[in-house]
Amino acid sequence: MSFFKAMDISSSGLAAQRLRMNVLSANLANAQSTRGDDGGPYRRRDVVFSAVPTGNRFDDFLNDAAGGGGAQLRKVEVVNIHKDQKAPRRVFDPGNPDADANGYVEMPNIQVMTEMVNMIAATRAFEANATALNDAKQMAMKALDIGR
Amino acid sequence: MNRLVGGIFNFADRLQMTTLDQRLKRSQVISANIANSETPGYRALGYDFEQQLASLAHLDQQVPIKVTNPEHFRNAFTTKDGNIEPDVYVRPTESVGQDGNTVDVDEEMAKMAKNQILYRSSVEMLNRKIGILKYAINGGR
Amino acid sequence: MTNITGSFSQQILNTLRDMQTEARSLSGGGAGKETKSGESFADHLHQSLNEVNAANVKADKMGMELSTGKTGNIHETMLATTQAELSFNLMVQIRNKALEAYNDIMRMPV
Numbered sequence: 001m002s003f004f005k006a007m008d009i010s011s012s013g014l015a016a017q018r019l020r021m022n023v024l025s026a027n028l029a030n031a032q033s034t035r036g037d038d039g040g041p042y043r044r045r046d047v048v049f050s051a052v053p054t055g056n057r058f059d060d061f062l063n064d065a066a067g068g069g070g071a072q073l074r075k076v077e078v079v080n081i082h083k084d085q086k087a088p089r090r091v092f093d094p095g096n097p098d099a100d101a102n103g104y105v106e107m108p109n110i111q112v113m114t115e116m117v118n119m120i121a122a123t124r125a126f127e128a129n130a131t132a133l134n135d136a137k138q139m140a141m142k143a144l145d146i147g148r
Numbered sequence: 149m150n151r152l153v154g155g156i157f158n159f160a161d162r163l164q165m166t167t168l169d170q171r172l173k174r175s176q177v178i179s180a181n182i183a184n185s186e187t188p189g190y191r192a193l194g195y196d197f198e199q200q201l202a203s204l205a206h207l208d209q210q211v212p213i214k215v216t217n218p219e220h221f222r223n224a225f226t227t228k229d230g231n232i233e234p235d236v237y238v239r240p241t242e243s244v245g246q247d248g249n250t251v252d253v254d255e256e257m258a259k260m261a262k263n264q265i266l267y268r269s270s271v272e273m274l275n276r277k278i279g280i281l282k283y284a285i286n287g288g289r
Numbered sequence: 290m291t292n293i294t295g296s297f298s299q300q301i302l303n304t305l306r307d308m309q310t311e312a313r314s315l316s317g318g319g320a321g322k323e324t325k326s327g328e329s330f331a332d333h334l335h336q337s338l339n340e341v342n343a344a345n346v347k348a349d350k351m352g353m354e355l356s357t358g359k360t361g362n363i364h365e366t367m368l369a370t371t372q373a374e375l376s377f378n379l380m381v382q383i384r385n386k387a388l389e390a391y392n393d394i395m396r397m398p399v
Contacts, residue, residue, distance in 0.1 A: 002361025004262050011258035018254065133258060140265045143364040144272045147371025160349035167356045202357040266356065269363060273352045276370045280377050288381035 003143075005054060005073065006136040012075035013129035019078050020047045020122045024115050031110040034098045042108040044084035052077045084109060161277055163205055164270045170197040171267040177236060178260045181251050188247035192256070194239035304379070312386060330387060337380045341373070348373035 023045045033042035051074035086109055094103030157165075177195040184190040241250045311330055328336075351366040360366075 003265070003363060004361045007258050007262060011254045014254035014257075015252055133261065137261045137265060140363050141268065143367055144265075144268055146364060146367035147276075147374065148272075158349070160353050163353055164356060198356075198358040202359060205353050205357065265363070266358075269366070270356055272367070273356075273370060276374055280374050283378060283381065288378065288385050 003136055003140040007133055008054060009073065009075040010129045010133035010136065012077060014126060014133070016047070016049060016076045016078050017122050017126040017129065021119065021126070023047050023081060024119050024122060027110050028112065028115050028119075031108060031112060031115075033108060034096070034105055036108075041088045041106045042110075043088075044108060044110050046082050046084065047078050048080040048082050049076050050079040051075070156281060157277075159205070161274065163201060164274050167201065167270045168267065168274075170195075170201075171263055171270065175260065175263050175267070178256055178263065181256045182253060182260070184249075185251040185253045185256070186249065188249060190249050190251060191238045192241060192251045193236055195236050308383065308386070311383075312390065334380075334383060334387065337376070337383060341376045341380050344369070344373040344376045 027044055030036075030042040036042040054073055054075050088106040089109055090104045091107050092103055093099055093105045096105045099105050174195040174197070177193050181192050239250070241252075244250050311333060348366075348369040351360075351362070351369045354360045355363065355366045
Protein backbone atom coordinates (compact mmCIF):
# COMPACT_ATOMS: atom_id res chain seq x y z
CA MET A 1 0.00 0.00 0.00
CA SER A 2 1.56 3.22 -1.08
CA PHE A 3 1.29 6.69 0.36
CA PHE A 4 1.94 8.05 -3.08
CA LYS A 5 -1.20 6.59 -4.58
CA ALA A 6 -3.27 8.72 -2.20
CA MET A 7 -1.27 11.78 -3.23
CA ASP A 8 -1.77 11.05 -6.91
CA ILE A 9 -5.49 10.72 -6.42
CA SER A 10 -5.67 13.99 -4.49
CA SER A 11 -3.67 15.84 -7.10
CA SER A 12 -6.04 14.62 -9.81
CA GLY A 13 -8.86 16.11 -7.76
CA LEU A 14 -7.00 19.40 -7.52
CA ALA A 15 -6.49 19.55 -11.27
CA ALA A 16 -10.12 18.69 -11.98
CA GLN A 17 -11.47 21.36 -9.64
CA ARG A 18 -9.12 23.94 -11.08
CA LEU A 19 -10.34 23.17 -14.58
CA ARG A 20 -13.91 23.42 -13.37
CA MET A 21 -13.10 26.81 -11.89
CA ASN A 22 -11.72 28.00 -15.22
CA VAL A 23 -14.87 26.89 -17.00
CA LEU A 24 -17.12 28.62 -14.48
CA SER A 25 -15.10 31.82 -14.79
CA ALA A 26 -15.46 31.68 -18.55
CA ASN A 27 -19.21 31.26 -18.13
CA LEU A 28 -19.46 34.24 -15.82
CA ALA A 29 -17.33 36.43 -18.04
CA ASN A 30 -19.46 35.56 -21.07
CA ALA A 31 -22.85 35.85 -19.42
CA GLN A 32 -23.77 38.66 -21.80
CA SER A 33 -21.97 37.51 -24.94
CA THR A 34 -24.39 37.44 -27.84
CA ARG A 35 -21.74 36.20 -30.27
CA GLY A 36 -20.34 32.80 -29.41
CA ASP A 37 -17.80 30.75 -31.33
CA ASP A 38 -20.34 28.80 -33.36
CA GLY A 39 -22.46 31.62 -34.71
CA GLY A 40 -25.17 31.89 -32.07
CA PRO A 41 -24.85 33.28 -28.58
CA TYR A 42 -22.31 31.93 -26.11
CA ARG A 43 -23.36 28.51 -24.85
CA ARG A 44 -22.83 27.61 -21.23
CA ARG A 45 -19.95 25.16 -20.73
CA ASP A 46 -19.89 22.49 -18.09
CA VAL A 47 -17.26 19.94 -17.10
CA VAL A 48 -17.89 16.23 -17.10
CA PHE A 49 -16.02 14.37 -14.37
CA SER A 50 -15.22 10.72 -14.71
CA ALA A 51 -13.71 8.24 -12.26
CA VAL A 52 -10.79 6.60 -14.05
CA PRO A 53 -8.39 3.92 -12.84
CA THR A 54 -5.25 5.27 -11.29
CA GLY A 55 -3.16 4.64 -14.33
CA ASN A 56 -0.69 1.98 -13.31
CA ARG A 57 -2.39 -0.99 -14.92
CA PHE A 58 0.19 -3.47 -13.70
CA ASP A 59 -0.51 -2.45 -10.10
CA ASP A 60 -4.24 -2.91 -10.60
CA PHE A 61 -3.68 -6.26 -12.27
CA LEU A 62 -1.59 -7.42 -9.33
CA ASN A 63 -4.24 -6.21 -6.92
CA ASP A 64 -6.97 -8.16 -8.64
CA ALA A 65 -4.81 -11.25 -9.03
CA ALA A 66 -4.01 -11.20 -5.33
CA GLY A 67 -7.73 -11.35 -4.63
CA GLY A 68 -7.87 -7.73 -3.60
CA GLY A 69 -11.63 -8.11 -3.58
CA GLY A 70 -13.23 -4.72 -3.19
CA ALA A 71 -13.47 -1.83 -5.56
CA GLN A 72 -10.48 -0.42 -7.39
CA LEU A 73 -9.41 3.01 -6.31
CA ARG A 74 -10.12 5.59 -8.96
CA LYS A 75 -9.02 9.12 -9.53
CA VAL A 76 -10.99 11.86 -11.22
CA GLU A 77 -10.51 13.18 -14.70
CA VAL A 78 -12.33 15.71 -16.81
CA VAL A 79 -13.30 13.79 -19.92
CA ASN A 80 -15.35 16.40 -21.65
CA ILE A 81 -16.29 20.03 -21.55
CA HIS A 82 -19.88 19.93 -22.50
CA LYS A 83 -21.74 22.74 -24.22
CA ASP A 84 -25.26 23.38 -23.07
CA GLN A 85 -27.71 22.52 -25.86
CA LYS A 86 -30.80 24.20 -24.42
CA ALA A 87 -32.44 26.89 -26.47
CA PRO A 88 -31.02 30.30 -25.67
CA ARG A 89 -32.93 32.98 -23.79
CA ARG A 90 -34.77 35.47 -25.95
CA VAL A 91 -34.77 39.05 -24.73
CA PHE A 92 -36.65 41.88 -26.35
CA ASP A 93 -34.07 44.54 -27.21
CA PRO A 94 -34.65 46.14 -30.64
CA GLY A 95 -31.75 48.56 -30.28
CA ASN A 96 -29.21 45.74 -30.07
CA PRO A 97 -27.10 45.21 -33.23
CA ASP A 98 -27.71 41.44 -32.91
CA ALA A 99 -31.50 41.75 -32.73
CA ASP A 100 -33.41 39.71 -35.25
CA ALA A 101 -36.31 40.92 -37.40
CA ASN A 102 -38.73 40.93 -34.43
CA GLY A 103 -36.35 42.81 -32.15
CA TYR A 104 -35.42 39.78 -30.02
CA VAL A 105 -31.83 39.05 -29.04
CA GLU A 106 -30.64 35.54 -28.13
CA MET A 107 -28.75 35.71 -24.84
CA PRO A 108 -26.74 32.95 -23.16
CA ASN A 109 -28.60 30.78 -20.70
CA ILE A 110 -26.34 31.67 -17.82
CA GLN A 111 -27.66 32.37 -14.33
CA VAL A 112 -25.07 34.29 -12.36
CA MET A 113 -26.26 32.90 -9.06
CA THR A 114 -25.90 29.30 -10.25
CA GLU A 115 -22.39 29.91 -11.47
CA MET A 116 -21.40 31.61 -8.21
CA VAL A 117 -22.73 28.74 -6.12
CA ASN A 118 -20.84 26.29 -8.34
CA MET A 119 -17.69 28.35 -7.86
CA ILE A 120 -18.04 28.11 -4.10
CA ALA A 121 -18.52 24.37 -4.39
CA ALA A 122 -15.45 24.06 -6.60
CA THR A 123 -13.39 26.10 -4.15
CA ARG A 124 -14.44 23.92 -1.24
CA ALA A 125 -13.70 20.77 -3.19
CA PHE A 126 -10.28 22.14 -4.11
CA GLU A 127 -9.52 22.90 -0.46
CA ALA A 128 -10.68 19.46 0.58
CA ASN A 129 -8.37 17.81 -1.93
CA ALA A 130 -5.47 20.01 -0.85
CA THR A 131 -6.09 19.04 2.77
CA ALA A 132 -6.22 15.37 1.82
CA LEU A 133 -2.92 15.65 -0.02
CA ASN A 134 -1.35 17.45 2.92
CA ASP A 135 -2.61 14.82 5.33
CA ALA A 136 -1.16 12.01 3.23
CA LYS A 137 2.15 13.84 3.26
CA GLN A 138 1.98 14.30 7.06
CA MET A 139 1.33 10.60 7.51
CA ALA A 140 4.34 9.74 5.39
CA MET A 141 6.55 12.12 7.37
CA LYS A 142 5.31 10.61 10.61
CA ALA A 143 6.07 7.14 9.31
CA LEU A 144 9.66 8.26 8.83
CA ASP A 145 9.85 8.89 12.57
CA ILE A 146 9.20 5.26 13.50
CA GLY A 147 11.88 4.05 15.86
CA ARG A 148 13.61 7.39 16.19
CA MET B 149 41.28 7.90 7.91
CA ASN B 150 38.53 8.78 5.45
CA ARG B 151 39.13 5.60 3.51
CA LEU B 152 38.69 3.64 6.72
CA VAL B 153 35.35 5.21 7.49
CA GLY B 154 34.31 5.17 3.84
CA GLY B 155 34.82 1.44 3.67
CA ILE B 156 32.20 0.60 6.26
CA PHE B 157 29.34 1.82 4.11
CA ASN B 158 27.96 -0.97 2.01
CA PHE B 159 26.21 -0.96 -1.35
CA ALA B 160 22.80 -0.04 0.03
CA ASP B 161 24.22 2.95 1.88
CA ARG B 162 25.98 4.24 -1.18
CA LEU B 163 22.78 3.87 -3.15
CA GLN B 164 21.01 6.02 -0.57
CA MET B 165 23.77 8.63 -0.83
CA THR B 166 23.47 8.70 -4.61
CA THR B 167 19.70 8.96 -4.24
CA LEU B 168 20.12 12.11 -2.17
CA ASP B 169 21.97 13.83 -5.00
CA GLN B 170 19.48 12.67 -7.60
CA ARG B 171 16.48 13.79 -5.59
CA LEU B 172 18.04 17.20 -5.20
CA LYS B 173 18.42 17.50 -8.96
CA ARG B 174 14.88 16.34 -9.48
CA SER B 175 13.57 18.95 -7.07
CA GLN B 176 15.35 21.59 -9.12
CA VAL B 177 13.64 20.38 -12.28
CA ILE B 178 10.26 20.42 -10.57
CA SER B 179 10.88 23.93 -9.23
CA ALA B 180 11.68 25.06 -12.75
CA ASN B 181 8.41 23.57 -13.95
CA ILE B 182 6.41 25.28 -11.20
CA ALA B 183 8.12 28.61 -11.79
CA ASN B 184 7.29 28.37 -15.49
CA SER B 185 3.71 27.27 -15.03
CA GLU B 186 2.42 30.33 -16.90
CA THR B 187 5.15 30.70 -19.48
CA PRO B 188 3.83 30.39 -23.02
CA GLY B 189 5.31 27.52 -24.96
CA TYR B 190 7.09 25.97 -21.98
CA ARG B 191 7.18 22.18 -22.03
CA ALA B 192 7.27 20.43 -18.65
CA LEU B 193 10.54 18.64 -17.93
CA GLY B 194 11.07 15.34 -16.18
CA TYR B 195 14.02 13.78 -14.41
CA ASP B 196 14.23 10.02 -14.05
CA PHE B 197 16.93 8.05 -12.32
CA GLU B 198 15.13 5.40 -10.36
CA GLN B 199 15.04 2.73 -13.04
CA GLN B 200 18.80 2.95 -13.56
CA LEU B 201 19.45 2.70 -9.83
CA ALA B 202 17.09 -0.26 -9.58
CA SER B 203 18.88 -2.15 -12.33
CA LEU B 204 22.29 -1.37 -10.78
CA ALA B 205 20.97 -2.79 -7.51
CA HIS B 206 19.60 -5.85 -9.32
CA LEU B 207 16.28 -5.30 -7.64
CA ASP B 208 14.45 -6.66 -10.67
CA GLN B 209 16.10 -10.01 -10.28
CA GLN B 210 16.37 -12.34 -7.35
CA VAL B 211 20.12 -11.85 -6.96
CA PRO B 212 21.11 -11.52 -3.28
CA ILE B 213 22.65 -8.26 -2.16
CA LYS B 214 26.11 -9.51 -1.33
CA VAL B 215 26.80 -10.13 -4.99
CA THR B 216 26.48 -6.48 -5.96
CA ASN B 217 29.64 -4.47 -5.94
CA PRO B 218 29.93 -1.36 -3.77
CA GLU B 219 32.44 -0.09 -6.28
CA HIS B 220 29.56 0.73 -8.61
CA PHE B 221 29.06 3.78 -6.50
CA ARG B 222 32.70 4.53 -6.06
CA ASN B 223 32.09 8.22 -6.04
CA ALA B 224 28.97 8.24 -3.91
CA PHE B 225 30.96 9.03 -0.81
CA THR B 226 32.34 12.15 -2.40
CA THR B 227 28.83 13.10 -3.57
CA LYS B 228 29.34 12.57 -7.26
CA ASP B 229 26.98 10.59 -9.44
CA GLY B 230 28.68 7.24 -9.59
CA ASN B 231 27.91 5.24 -12.66
CA ILE B 232 24.43 6.37 -13.51
CA GLU B 233 23.57 8.92 -16.16
CA PRO B 234 20.08 10.19 -15.68
CA ASP B 235 18.86 12.84 -18.02
CA VAL B 236 16.56 15.79 -18.06
CA TYR B 237 13.95 15.16 -20.69
CA VAL B 238 10.81 16.78 -21.94
CA ARG B 239 7.90 14.94 -20.49
CA PRO B 240 5.43 13.70 -23.07
CA THR B 241 2.01 15.02 -22.22
CA GLU B 242 -1.43 14.98 -23.78
CA SER B 243 -2.85 18.15 -22.38
CA VAL B 244 -1.42 21.28 -23.89
CA GLY B 245 -2.70 24.62 -22.71
CA GLN B 246 -3.80 27.29 -25.12
CA ASP B 247 -0.46 29.06 -24.95
CA GLY B 248 1.57 25.89 -25.52
CA ASN B 249 2.33 25.43 -21.83
CA THR B 250 2.18 21.82 -20.64
CA VAL B 251 2.75 22.31 -16.91
CA ASP B 252 0.07 20.99 -14.55
CA VAL B 253 0.81 22.84 -11.33
CA ASP B 254 -1.07 20.43 -9.10
CA GLU B 255 0.76 17.43 -10.51
CA GLU B 256 4.07 19.22 -10.03
CA MET B 257 3.20 20.05 -6.42
CA ALA B 258 2.33 16.43 -5.74
CA LYS B 259 5.60 15.34 -7.35
CA MET B 260 7.47 17.83 -5.22
CA ALA B 261 5.85 16.47 -2.07
CA LYS B 262 6.65 12.89 -3.05
CA ASN B 263 10.24 13.82 -3.84
CA GLN B 264 10.62 15.52 -0.50
CA ILE B 265 9.24 12.56 1.41
CA LEU B 266 11.60 10.17 -0.36
CA TYR B 267 14.52 12.54 0.24
CA ARG B 268 13.72 12.55 3.94
CA SER B 269 13.42 8.79 3.95
CA SER B 270 16.89 8.38 2.43
CA VAL B 271 18.31 10.77 5.00
CA GLU B 272 16.57 8.87 7.77
CA MET B 273 17.89 5.51 6.61
CA LEU B 274 21.42 6.84 6.43
CA ASN B 275 20.97 8.29 9.91
CA ARG B 276 19.90 4.93 11.27
CA LYS B 277 22.84 3.21 9.65
CA ILE B 278 25.25 5.80 11.07
CA GLY B 279 23.60 5.33 14.47
CA ILE B 280 24.21 1.61 14.34
CA LEU B 281 27.84 2.16 13.37
CA LYS B 282 28.33 4.67 16.17
CA TYR B 283 26.83 2.22 18.63
CA ALA B 284 29.19 -0.47 17.42
CA ILE B 285 32.21 1.83 17.60
CA ASN B 286 31.31 2.84 21.13
CA GLY B 287 30.92 -0.78 22.14
CA GLY B 288 27.39 -0.25 23.34
CA ARG B 289 28.30 2.09 26.16
CA MET C 290 -5.22 -1.76 21.15
CA THR C 291 -4.54 -3.45 24.51
CA ASN C 292 -3.87 -6.73 22.72
CA ILE C 293 -1.13 -5.21 20.59
CA THR C 294 0.54 -3.52 23.55
CA GLY C 295 0.21 -6.72 25.57
CA SER C 296 1.99 -8.90 23.03
CA PHE C 297 4.77 -6.35 22.48
CA SER C 298 5.64 -6.08 26.16
CA GLN C 299 5.27 -9.85 26.36
CA GLN C 300 7.95 -10.21 23.70
CA ILE C 301 10.29 -7.90 25.57
CA LEU C 302 9.67 -9.83 28.78
CA ASN C 303 10.41 -13.12 27.06
CA THR C 304 13.64 -11.78 25.61
CA LEU C 305 14.73 -10.44 28.98
CA ARG C 306 13.87 -13.73 30.66
CA ASP C 307 15.99 -15.63 28.16
CA MET C 308 18.91 -13.31 28.78
CA GLN C 309 18.47 -13.68 32.52
CA THR C 310 18.55 -17.44 32.20
CA GLU C 311 21.74 -17.27 30.18
CA ALA C 312 23.43 -14.87 32.60
CA ARG C 313 22.52 -17.05 35.62
CA SER C 314 23.80 -20.23 34.05
CA LEU C 315 26.99 -18.49 32.96
CA SER C 316 27.88 -17.14 36.40
CA GLY C 317 27.29 -20.58 37.87
CA GLY C 318 29.98 -22.35 35.82
CA GLY C 319 32.17 -22.42 32.73
CA ALA C 320 31.37 -21.01 29.35
CA GLY C 321 30.33 -24.32 27.84
CA LYS C 322 27.71 -25.26 30.39
CA GLU C 323 24.29 -26.19 29.07
CA THR C 324 21.48 -23.87 30.06
CA LYS C 325 17.89 -24.68 30.89
CA SER C 326 16.87 -24.03 27.29
CA GLY C 327 19.30 -26.67 26.05
CA GLU C 328 21.74 -24.46 24.14
CA SER C 329 25.13 -23.20 25.15
CA PHE C 330 25.78 -19.53 25.28
CA ALA C 331 28.01 -19.72 22.22
CA ASP C 332 25.14 -21.17 20.21
CA HIS C 333 22.88 -18.43 21.42
CA LEU C 334 25.36 -15.77 20.38
CA HIS C 335 25.86 -17.40 17.00
CA GLN C 336 22.14 -17.51 16.43
CA SER C 337 21.69 -13.90 17.31
CA LEU C 338 24.54 -12.99 14.95
CA ASN C 339 22.67 -14.68 12.10
CA GLU C 340 19.46 -12.94 13.04
CA VAL C 341 21.17 -9.58 13.13
CA ASN C 342 22.69 -10.17 9.73
CA ALA C 343 19.35 -11.25 8.26
CA ALA C 344 17.61 -8.21 9.76
CA ASN C 345 20.25 -5.89 8.33
CA VAL C 346 20.05 -7.43 4.87
CA LYS C 347 16.28 -7.16 4.91
CA ALA C 348 16.38 -3.53 6.07
CA ASP C 349 18.93 -2.66 3.35
CA LYS C 350 16.84 -4.32 0.67
CA MET C 351 13.64 -2.59 1.73
CA GLY C 352 15.45 0.72 1.88
CA MET C 353 16.70 0.28 -1.67
CA GLU C 354 13.25 -0.70 -2.88
CA LEU C 355 11.77 2.41 -1.31
CA SER C 356 14.38 4.72 -2.77
CA THR C 357 14.13 3.32 -6.28
CA GLY C 358 10.38 3.51 -6.23
CA LYS C 359 9.63 -0.21 -6.25
CA THR C 360 7.40 0.14 -3.20
CA GLY C 361 5.82 3.04 -1.39
CA ASN C 362 5.91 1.25 1.95
CA ILE C 363 7.47 3.81 4.21
CA HIS C 364 6.28 2.50 7.54
CA GLU C 365 7.26 -1.10 6.83
CA THR C 366 10.71 -0.01 5.75
CA MET C 367 11.15 2.05 8.91
CA LEU C 368 9.97 -0.86 11.02
CA ALA C 369 12.48 -3.17 9.36
CA THR C 370 15.25 -0.60 9.92
CA THR C 371 14.27 -0.24 13.56
CA GLN C 372 14.22 -4.00 13.96
CA ALA C 373 17.74 -4.24 12.51
CA GLU C 374 18.95 -1.50 14.82
CA LEU C 375 17.39 -3.03 17.92
CA SER C 376 18.58 -6.55 17.22
CA PHE C 377 22.08 -5.19 16.67
CA ASN C 378 21.96 -3.33 19.96
CA LEU C 379 20.70 -6.44 21.72
CA MET C 380 23.54 -8.49 20.29
CA VAL C 381 26.12 -5.94 21.38
CA GLN C 382 24.71 -6.00 24.89
CA ILE C 383 24.78 -9.80 24.95
CA ARG C 384 28.42 -9.64 23.92
CA ASN C 385 29.17 -7.12 26.64
CA LYS C 386 27.50 -9.20 29.30
CA ALA C 387 29.31 -12.31 28.13
CA LEU C 388 32.62 -10.44 28.27
CA GLU C 389 31.82 -9.18 31.75
CA ALA C 390 30.91 -12.66 32.92
CA TYR C 391 34.11 -14.05 31.41
CA ASN C 392 36.18 -11.41 33.15
CA ASP C 393 34.43 -12.15 36.43
CA ILE C 394 35.26 -15.81 36.09
CA MET C 395 38.91 -15.11 35.20
CA ARG C 396 39.23 -12.97 38.29
CA MET C 397 38.15 -15.77 40.59
CA PRO C 398 41.05 -16.79 42.80
CA VAL C 399 40.70 -20.58 42.34
